[in-house]
Amino acid sequence: MKRKVTLKQIAKELDVSISTVSKALRNSIEISEDTRQKVQAFAKLYNYRPNNIALSLKNRKTKTIGIIIPEIVHHFFSKVITGIELVANKRGYNVIVGLSNESFDKEVINMQMLANGSIDGFILSIAKETLQQQDYHHFTETINQGMPIVMFDRVADNIPCDKVIVDDIKGAKKAVEKLIHNGCKNIAIITTRDYVSVGKLRTQGYLEALEEHKIDPKGSLILKIEDKLLSDEDLDKLEKEIELLFKSNKVVDGIFAVNELYAVTAIKVARKLGLEIPKSLQVVSFTDGVLSKHSTPSLTTVSQHGQEIGEKAAQLLIDRLELDDEEYNEEEQYETVVIETELIERESTKS
Amino acid sequence: MKRKVTLKQIAKELDVSISTVSKALRNSIEISEDTRQKVQAFAKLYNYRPNNIALSLKNRKTKTIGIIIPEIVHHFFSKVITGIELVANKRGYNVIVGLSNESFDKEVINMQMLANGSIDGFILSIAKETLQQQDYHHFTETINQGMPIVMFDRVADNIPCDKVIVDDIKGAKKAVEKLIHNGCKNIAIITTRDYVSVGKLRTQGYLEALEEHKIDPKGSLILKIEDKLLSDEDLDKLEKEIELLFKSNKVVDGIFAVNELYAVTAIKVARKLGLEIPKSLQVVSFTDGVLSKHSTPSLTTVSQHGQEIGEKAAQLLIDRLELDDEEYNEEEQYETVVIETELIERESTKS
DNA sequence: TTACAAAGCGAAAACGTTTTCGTGTTAAAA
DNA sequence: TTTTAACACGAAAACGTTTTCGCTTTGTAA
Structure with a gap:
């Protein structure tokens, strides 16, 4: 050796x-x-x-990007990582991954581990717990120490940093409008509690779409799920709740689900109740993952273009990292990039 | 600032x-x-x-583990990462991720980027292209330079390093035996070409199960798919091939698919041909991912316990990294840990 | 008073680079 | 012969730590 x-x-x-x-x-x-x-x-x-470490020490930059995401076993987040990795590598950067597991403490610890010289900047999506507590001091501290952050998808509005977001409202609107155009009269939404920003926004898009088409929203058509990590018990509970939705609203003919799992579960329950998809019930979901594509019937869904989000986030971060110090002063503005969603039509809606 | x-x-x-x-x-x-x-x-x-970098330079260890996997948008691999990250963090290590995208060149480049001081050791799963070319010089070189490697799932037998593998043969056997016990007389397998080691091993398990139950294998029941990255066209082709399988073997009453996608696709085709699951056709798949759990019918599947694999791999690597130099000499043996598979029974087989 | 130990602190080396500046040699120009 | 310029190379600093060793000062024992 x-x-x-x-x-x-x-x-x-x-x-x-x-x-x-x-x-x-x-x-x-x-x-x-x-x-x-x-x-x-x-x-x-x-x-x-x-030796890379020696170079990092000398140059005071590591050519490494820190990613912190809530979980990795998740189609959207892995797509984002793929995107980040793609442009990072192309530009000579490495990627180091930390998982917050939706926990505030783990998010903070992970950031501290990385912020001490291991990386040049962060790309992250905020943990649910952090979102609930609204404690963002670790972000502001990091930024104050001169380390740039790019947030994606789940962002905090008043933190000074670049952001890459999905137009959740518009995406949800597209989805619901599709259902409206396809003749649905009673469209239900299956969503999460409001503290998860994306759930809130998608619900808002749902409401806006209804309003614009002069449809009165009905409270009984809005199902808000307590969004823990999904164990198998929770799945049972989810099915029960959805079943209840159908039973107390016999007229439901369209469903907008804010994620794939809610959508496939809704379909499963609906079928058990004798509904035919898409003939008597049409379903649109959010997030174009493996379930949408390969379950039967395949799902009409709003794609968020996760990889593109990752690419854009990496590009924003690296651009900022490589700003010369001269250019630095003027450029105190931060950008918020909106990645357009796309409605992908499949078998769960009429064509 | x-x-x-x-x-x-x-x-x-x-x-x-x-x-x-x-x-x-x-x-x-x-x-x-x-x-x-x-x-x-x-x-x-x-x-x-x-400053972490200064510490790394001084101590000549980075407390960072390099992971290289073929892709990250994949349930199994993300589970493994989760496992690695879990024990790595617990033991004060960070995790840096490189994607080979199944390409030999990217695998080599990624390893080079990381091997120059950025990390203390590797955990990796070999890219398909590398497996085909059987060019493993980058592994041996890395090891010769004193950097330990732990391989998981897709491993190269004659490389001196710790390994964590799934007992693919036994797992496949369990799956096929389940079908046999459930009364299937004509069990087909949908697998990949042989150079992907796991495809080969699972096929072997299939054959062994048949043999032990005195069933003659029939070539026409073995469908080997050219396993590229799956674009939508490839999906069409996959369906066609499976359809052909059914049409030329009217008697097929059991299917063992070496991954989830093949399984759901087979089910889709079978239904189109009027077969009922699990009444007239039973299906078992490999890899307990999101499709198995949430598609309809849910799939009976062989779970590989990805997270456990990751945990074990990380443990092996860190243990080796933290061997004192005294202990080092004696301990030139490498371990190969087999993580047991588990058959998870769901709706795609009779109970 | 002398000697000496302990306490408290600083200088310097080391990790592996890159880069600036200086220095010695040679050959060409005056 | 002397001056100068080009050429080829080396010494040292810097990045931010930790650690070994040595130095001063003080208090204590002889």
Whole structure:
């Protein structure tokens, strides 16, 4: 087992100085053709690679991006990571991932672990618990220490940083309008409690769509689910609640679900009650994940373009990281980019 | 914006030496109670945190684990990451993720990016392309440089490193045996081409199960899919091939699919052909992902316990990283841990 | 008073780079 | 022969830590 070779070792071996070796490897004209060749040959032979950590220390940048997300076993978030990784790598950056597991404490700890020099900037989506508590001091502190943050999807409005968001309202509107145009008269929504910002926004989009089409919203058609991590018991409860929705509203002919799981569960329950999809009940979901695409019937859904969100977030962050200090002063503005949603029509709605 | 404060700055401000500050913060008895208090108060006020990069350089360890996986938008792999992250964090390590995207080149590049000091060791699952080319020089080189690797799921047998694998053969056997016990007489398998090791092993398990129950395998019941990244066209082709399977084998009453997608697609096709699940056709799949759980009918499936695999892999790696040098010599053995599979019975088989 | 130990602190090296500046040698120009 | 310029290389600082060793000062024992 040969240990990693360093400049110092090469220098010693070749009986030159460390500086000479360094320069020779970077093809400096200061160094004679002879020595250059000699050094480079030796370096190649011993497979020399500059030590990243030493470089980071010297340059005071790590070329690494910290990602903090609530969970990774989730189609949307993994898509976002794919996007981040794509442009990060293309621009010479690495990606280090922390999971908050929707917990405030883990979010804080993770940020602290990374903020001490390990990374140049953050890309993150806020944990539910943090959203509830509305305690954002760890974000402002990080930013105050000169480390830029880009938030995506679940963002906090009054934090000074770049943001990449989905137009949840508009996306939800598109979904509901699709149902309206397809002739649905009694459209129910299955959503989450309001503290999860996206649930709130999607509900708002639902209401706006109804309003614009002069449909009076009915409270009994709005089902708000307590959104814990979904254990199997919770799934049972979810089914019960949806069943109740159908039973107390016999006329329901359209469903807008704010995520795939609610949608497939609704379909499952509906079928059990003898409803045919999409003939007597049409369903639109949010998030174009594996369930939408491959369950039967496949789901008409609002795609959020997770990968694109990741790409954009990475681009924003790296752009800011690579701002020269001169440009820095003027550029105290932060951007909020809205990634358009797209309605993907499949079998759960009439065409 | 206050920049990050360093020992040097604190020292200057308090008019003591850097050494004193460092010692004071680490509660060294060399330092008087007075100075200690003073320094610690000041450090707290300015929110001092030691720079990780400097520590890494000094200690020659980064407390960071590099993960390289083929893709992240995949239930199994994200579960594994969750597991790795869990124990890594618990033991004070960070996790940095690289995606090979099933490409040999990206795998190599990613490893090079990380192997130069950024991390202490690797946890990885080999890209399909690498598996095909059987070019493993980047693994051996990394190991030769003293950086340990733990491989999981898709491993290369003759590389000297710890491994965490699924007993694919046994898992597949369990699945097929379930079908046999449930009365299936003509069990087909939908698998991948052989160079993907897991496809091969699962096929082997299928054959063994048949053999042990004195059933002659029929070539026409073995469908091998060219396993590219699945675009929508490929999905069409997949359906066509499965349809052909059913049409040329009218008697098929059981299907073992080596992944969820093949299973749901098979079910979809079967239904179109008028087959009832699980009455006239029973299906078992591999990988307990979101499709198995939430599609209709839900799938009986072989769970690989991805999270557990991740946890075990992380444990193996960190244990090795933290071996004292004394213990090191004796311990040149590598471990291969087999994580047992579990058959989870759901609606796609008779109970 | 002398000697010496303990207490409290600082200087410096080390981790592995890159880069600035200086220095010695050689060859060409005056 | 002397001056100068080009060339080739080395020393040292810097990034932010930790740690070893040595130095001063004080208090205590001889």
